[in-house]
Every structure is written in structure tokens, then in C-alpha cells.
Amino acid sequence: MKFAVLGTGTVGRAIGGRLDELGHDVTIGTRDPQATLARTEADGMGNPPYAEWAAQHNGIRLASFADASAAAEVVVNATSGEASLEVLGLAGGENLAGKVLIDIANPLDFSAGMPPTLLVKDTDSLGEQIQRAFPAVRVVKTLNTLTAGLMVRPDTLPEGSSVFVSGDDAEAKAVVSTLLKEFGHTDVIDLGDLSTARGTEMLLPVWLRLMGALGTPNFNFKIVR
Amino acid sequence: MKFAVLGTGTVGRAIGGRLDELGHDVTIGTRDPQATLARTEADGMGNPPYAEWAAQHNGIRLASFADASAAAEVVVNATSGEASLEVLGLAGGENLAGKVLIDIANPLDFSAGMPPTLLVKDTDSLGEQIQRAFPAVRVVKTLNTLTAGLMVRPDTLPEGSSVFVSGDDAEAKAVVSTLLKEFGHTDVIDLGDLSTARGTEMLLPVWLRLMGALGTPNFNFKIVR
Numbered sequence: 001m002k003f004a005v006l007g008t009g010t011v012g013r014a015i016g017g018r019l020d021e022l023g024h025d026v027t028i029g030t031r032d033p034q035a036t037l038a039r040t041e042a043d044g045m046g047n048p049p050y051a052e053w054a055a056q057h058n059g060i061r062l063a064s065f066a067d068a069s070a071a072a073e074v075v076v077n078a079t080s081g082e083a084s085l086e087v088l089g090l091a092g093g094e095n096l097a098g099k100v101l102i103d104i105a106n107p108l109d110f111s112a113g114m115p116p117t118l119l120v121k122d123t124d125s126l127g128e129q130i131q132r133a134f135p136a137v138r139v140v141k142t143l144n145t146l147t148a149g150l151m152v153r154p155d156t157l158p159e160g161s162s163v164f165v166s167g168d169d170a171e172a173k174a175v176v177s178t179l180l181k182e183f184g185h186t187d188v189i190d191l192g193d194l195s196t197a198r199g200t201e202m203l204l205p206v207w208l209r210l211m212g213a214l215g216t217p218n219f220n221f222k223i224v225r
Numbered sequence: 226m227k228f229a230v231l232g233t234g235t236v237g238r239a240i241g242g243r244l245d246e247l248g249h250d251v252t253i254g255t256r257d258p259q260a261t262l263a264r265t266e267a268d269g270m271g272n273p274p275y276a277e278w279a280a281q282h283n284g285i286r287l288a289s290f291a292d293a294s295a296a297a298e299v300v301v302n303a304t305s306g307e308a309s310l311e312v313l314g315l316a317g318g319e320n321l322a323g324k325v326l327i328d329i330a331n332p333l334d335f336s337a338g339m340p341p342t343l344l345v346k347d348t349d350s351l352g353e354q355i356q357r358a359f360p361a362v363r364v365v366k367t368l369n370t371l372t373a374g375l376m377v378r379p380d381t382l383p384e385g386s387s388v389f390v391s392g393d394d395a396e397a398k399a400v401v402s403t404l405l406k407e408f409g410h411t412d413v414i415d416l417g418d419l420s421t422a423r424g425t426e427m428l429l430p431v432w433l434r435l436m437g438a439l440g441t442p443n444f445n446f447k448i449v450r
Contacts, residue, residue, distance in 0.1 A: 118347050122430040161449040164431075191434045199431030205347040206389075206424030209416045210448060219450035224386040225439055 004029050004068035006087055007078035008036055008050045009043060010148045011104055015076055018152035020059050022182055027061040029068030029091065036062060069095035074102065074175065075137075081107035081119060081126050085133055097136035100172045102179075103127050103197075104143045104151070106204050115208040120201065127166060127197035138172035140165055141197035142180065145207065147217035154220065155184040161220035162187040166196040189223060229254050229293035231312055232303035233261055233275050234268060235373045236329055240301055243377035245284050247407055252286040254293030254316065261287060294320040299327065299400065300362075306332035306344060306351050310358055322361035325397045327404075328352050328422075329368045329376070331429050340433040345426065352391060352422035363397035365390055366422035367405065370432065372442035379445065380409040386445035387412040391421040414448060 005016040006029040013028075020026045030036040030050075039049045047053070054062065061068075069075050069091040079087045084105045088096065107119035107126040120126060127141035142165045143151045154161060163185045167173045177188045191199060203221070211217050230241040231254040238253075245251045255261040255275075264274045272278070279287065286293075294300050294316040304312045309330045313321065332344035332351040345351060352366035367390045368376045379386060388410045392398045402413045416424060428446070436442050 121346050122343050122427075157449050159449055161447075166434075189435070189438060191431075191438045196434040196438075199434040202347075202427045202430045205427045206416075209421040209424040210414070213414060213416045213421075214448075214450055216450065219448050222386075222447040222449045223435060223439075223444050224382050224384055224447045225441065225444035 001025070002071060002073045003027070003076060004072035004074075004091075005076045005078055006065055006068065006091060007080075009078070009080075010045055010047055011151070012076075012078035013047065013053055014148035014152050015078055015104070016060055017057055018183060020057060026059070027063050027068040027071060029063060029065040031065065031087075031090065033062045033064060065091040066095055069099075072099065074100045076102045077105050077130070079105055081105040082109070084126060084130060088130060088134060093134050093136065096134055099137060100175050101130070101134070101137045101139045102143070102176055103130055103139055103141045106144050107201060108204060115205070115212075118202065118204065120198075122198045122202055125195070125197040125201045127194050127201070131168070131194055138167070138169040139194060140167035140169070140172050140176040141194065141200060142166070142176055145200050145203045146220045150218065150220055152183045154186075157218070157220060159222070160186045161222040162189055164189050164191050164196075164200050166191045166194050166200060168194045187223070226250070227296060227298045228252070228301060229297035229299075229316075230301045230303055231290055231293065231316060234303070234305075235270055235272055236376070237301075237303035238272070238278055239373035239377050240303055240329070241285055242282055243408060245282060251284070252288050252293040252296060254288060254290040256290065256312075256315065258287045258289060290316040291320055294324075297324065299325045301327045302330050302355070304330055306330040307334070309351060310354060313355060313359060318359050318361065321359055324362060325394075325400050326355070326359075326362045326364045327368070327401055328355055328364055328366045331369050332426060333429060340430070340437075343427065343429065345423075347423045347427055350420070350422040350426045352419050352426070356393070356419055363392070363394040364419060365392035365394070365397050365401040366419065366425060367391070367401055370425050370428045371445045375443065375445055377408045379411075382443070382445060384447070385411045386447040387414055389414050389416050389421075389425050391416045391419050391425060393419045412448070
């Protein structure tokens with residue numbers, strides 16, 4: 001399938017790289033491709049410059065948010081939660097219409113330091129905000145509850161764990177569930193409509209404390225039942 | 226140990242019954258013991274009248290919130306989150322001072338129907354509100370992330386799962402962790418100070434959606450790492 005992955009950070013690279021490895025067609029979307037390729041410093045998260053990563057991933061193209069989205073069948077929102085609505089606006093509603101949008105972003109506010117706090121209360125979610133802003137897009141919220149490496153390689157944990165999907169479009173959720181299984185997920189739980197993204201986005205406060213207590217982001221929730 | 230369990234509902238009965246079974250000294254605290262014993266109808270959650278339950282638990286006393294707390298070494302807050310601060314006020318700061326308070330309550334607002342929403346955002350928690358209102362109490366937040374039956378019998382699930390403790394007093398957390406192991410918990414994760422209760426209280430939105438999706442409250446989070 002043809003994917004646009006919006007975002008050049010840790011999550012965008014993890015998803016893009018894995019999709020490419022699995023034989024999918026991948027274009028990474030960014031604000032200004034030339035500026036992204038010209039950067040020679042590590043980004044704010046300590047990732048090496050994009051050009052360095054891209055040199056090891058020859059099959060992956062880089063394009064503007066709009067061009068990447070226009071050419072894609074499935075679009076992945078791998079941007080920061082604060083930037084997501086603006087970035088999707090740049091991608092363009094007309095380029096997104098009718099497509100599956102996999103929303104991985106977490107609505108976190110880092111402005112007051114660590115740990116970040118949520119930009120939403122449990123009466124709304126970023127997933128729903130995106131769906132309201134782009135009603136013709138088929139939003140599926142998933143993968144926002146685990147670290148980037150484990151999103152695409154959950155089998156590196158010592159046992160199986162769980163991942164969640166939320167969305168209003170059953171067919172879109174089926175497409176995403178199949179993809180999650182390609183990544184190696186063995187327990188995909190369909191929580192229901194997109195309002196259930198309120199639940200998974202609000203997992204971040206405990207995720208952040210668990211990372212602190214365990215001293216690693218390499219853990220995941222397994223729903224034992 | 227001598228326990229006061231504040232609350233006669235599902236959680237209070239589960240905790241009180243299990244403590245009694247384990248050989249602890251248990252007094253259940255209620256607003257008005259005579260009124261509680263006089264009730265002949267099921268409660269709002271469908272539990273049989275308290276007197277019926279009490280008849281099967283002869284070793285467990287019933288007393289006012291204040292009398293139960295005054296006589297106890299450890300106090301368990303098993304009231305609804307909306308009522309917790311008022312109930313602890315009735316228990317009396319002087320009766321609680323210096324004692325370990327196990328806070329199981331979730332700050333949920335049922336006034337707008339199901340699913341309930343949180344009374345706090347992730348910049349505060351009920352656990353911290355209790356600690357601020359009763360500074361001499363040693364609050365430990367725990368067990369609020371699973372259904373009552375599994376709080377005290379986690380071994381009825383097909384495999385081990387995780388439970389969390391949050392609190393500012395290391396000795397109080399050690400007392401509670403030992404108790405959790407008596408209940409059968411095999412993975413007690415110390416998240417850190419009481420502000421980490423913001424994480425576990427905010428697990429409720431996804432817990433509620435999981436109950437809906439799975440059709441049962443009999444599940445728990447296991448942190449795979």
C-alpha cells in the first residue's frame with residue numbers, strides 16, 4: 001500500500017522504516033523538504049539529522065505534507081500533538097478526504113516542563129478534534145500508548161502485549177488492524193468509536209510515570225483477561 | 226493488623242471480607258450504622274442489603290466513620306470519589322493522623338450519565354487532595370485500577386498482572402505493598418510520590434472503555450517489560 005507518514009521525528013522514522021521493510025511504498029511528509037534535508041544537527045529528541053537516516057533508507061521518499069498526502073492511500077499522523085491540526089491543514093483536507101488516517105499523536109503540553117500534561121480532559125480527544133476538523137477523513141486512533149520502537153516491533157518484548165484501535169469507520173479499523181498484525185501485534189483490541197480515544201490518550205499520564213519508575217520506555221500494557 | 230474500611234459498597238465489602246479472611250481485625254465504617262443495618266433493599270450497584278452480607282461475616286464489626294477510624298491502625302478509603310473528602314472529614318483528622326490511609330477511590334462524576342468523566346485533570350488527583358486536606362495522614366493510592374473482586378483475588382485471572390502504589394511515605398508504601406502481596410498481587414509497581422496518582426486515576430477512562438469492549442470488568446493491566 002502507498003503510505004504518507006507525516007513527521008520526521010522518532011515516530012515517523014520508526015513507522016516509515018518498518019513500512020518500507022515490509023514492502024510498502026512510503027513517502028515521509030515534512031513542512032519543507034529542502035530545509036529538512038539541509039539540517040546537519042540532531043533534532044530536539046537527539047535523533048540524527050534526517051538526511052543521515054534517509055541515506056540508510058533509500059526506498060523512502062521525502063515530500064511536503066501536501067504532496068505526500070495527495071499520493072497516498074493511507075496517511076499516518078506522526079507529528080507532535082500540539083502541531084497535528086496545523087500539519088493536517090497543510091496536508092490539505094482535499095488530499096486527505098476519503099483516506100484512512102492513522103493518528104498516533106498524543107495531545108501533550110510540554111510548556112510547563114516534565115512531565116508534560118494533557119491538552120484535553122476526558123470529555124474530548126485529539127483524535128476527535130482531527131475528525132471534526134476533517135470530516136471526510138477516516139480517523140483511526142492507535143499506537144499512541146507505547147514507545148516508537150515497540151509500535152513496530154512489539155515482538156522485542158519478552159511476551160505478547162496489547163494495542164488499541166478507536167474509530168468510527170469499521171473498514172478503516174480493519175485496514176489498520178491488519179497493518180498492526182503485520183508489525184507483530186498479536187492482541188489488537190477494538191475499543192469502539194473514536195470517542196474511546198479519550199481513554200487511550202489519557203493513558204499517557206501513567207505511561208510517563210511508568211517510564212520514570214521503570215527507567216525505560218520499553219514496556220507495554222497487556223490486558224490480562 | 227487493625228483495619229477500618231470506610232464504605233459499605235462493593236469495594237468496601239471486597240476489601241473487608243478479604244482482610245477478615247486473612248485474619249486481620251476489620252471494622253467497616255459507615256455514616257450511620259443503625260441506618261445501614263436497617264436497610265432491606267439492594268444498594269444502587271445491586272449489592273444485597275448490608276445486614277445480609279454482615280450475617281455471613283460475623284467477625285466484621287460495623288461502626289461510624291469516626292469510631293472505626295479511631296480504633297484502626299490502617300484506614301481504607303473505599304468510598305466513592307465524590308464523597309471521599311466529606312467522609313474523611315466525618316472520620317476526623319484526629320482519628321486519621323499518623324495512620325496509613327489506603328486510598329482506592331476514583332474521582333468520577335456520574336452526573337452526566339455513562340461513561341462517567343474525571344473530576345480532576347492530570348494536574349491534580351484525589352489522592353493529593355486527600356493528602357492536602359489531611360496532612361498528618363500517610364496516603365497511599367493503590368488498587369483503583371481494577372475491579373473489586375480482582376483487587377483482593379488477582380489470582381483468579383489466567384496470569385499475573387500489575388498493581389501500582391503512589392505515595393510520599395516510603396514506610397506506608399511498604400506496609401501497603403506487603404498487604405497487596407497477601408491479597409495475591411505478584412507485581413507491585415512503586416510509581417513514586419503521590420503525584421503519580423494522577424497517572425493511575427487517569428487510567429479510568431480507558432478502563433471504562435475496555436469494560437465496554439470486552440463485556441466484563443474482569444481484566445487487569447499487566448506491564449510487560
